[in-house]
Amino acid sequence: MPSSRIISVFGATGLQGSSVVDALLKDGSFTPRAITRNPESEAAMKLKARGVEVVKGDNADKSSLVEALRGSEAVFAVTFPAFLDQTGKTPDEVTQGKNIVDAAKEVGVQFFIFSSLPSIEKISGGKYKHVIHYDQKAIVEEYLKSSGLANASILLGGFLENFWTHQMLKKTATGFAISFPKYGETDLQAFTWVEKAVPSAVLALLNNYTEASKFISGKSYPVVNGTISPANLASMTAKVLGVEVTFTTSSGSGVLAVDEMLAAHAEYNGLYTATPVPNPELVALGVELGTIEEFLETEVKPRFGQ
Known part of the structure; x- marks a missing residue:
């Protein structure tokens, strides 16, 4: 019988949210509820086919979120960068995030987990002013912390799944190349194995948030599997695949927000070097x-091995 403890998951048709839904289904302690703007999309229909409750909720419309979140014990929220939506229908992330927080508070949600990012404008002292998908998430995180809701935020590095979702690993005549704009040979990047690390962290936070002695509420947790240079990542990949893997860079992607993001990550060693890897606070909660x-070995080799 499904658990009565409902966890509403935003972004359930995307990489982070879908990994959380999968983990909740497997664990069984909680029941996932997928919140999506389009419950009739192909991805939403696949969730329904697996027995997941799919509810319509639009981040631009707080009233729809209030209805969608009723009965939820907790929320896992991801906001979507408006500049990536060419239809122009997505509000900025501050609007999205505040609407979700306000709706959660209105219906009595007990715990709120937000997938956040640090403000690069603040970190750089104003040098990088156009990384809006970081700066806006940071504003939402502060709003959440001041909301009165019990909360925690997770901070992710570059997605290792970009090997295939964004063609970070490309075939060459002699093997493969890892392409990473704005990076030199020794510049460091924080990397996150989203499909493993995110659901593990989310489940641990859900299982422990009621324990006052764990001091979870109000904390931000970097979720990082390793901070290394992309050039080193290429060498590691070559060893696993048994073929040449070269590191290539370029002047940029042509998207200002993305290029400044990459330049900042390179300049500030992946942003999260103050936290050891693995994060000891997450390890203490049982996160693997x-x-x-x-x-x-488990994800790249089966996909790209010869």
């Missing part, structure tokens, strides 16, 4: 993040 080596 996995390593980059494990990711390469």
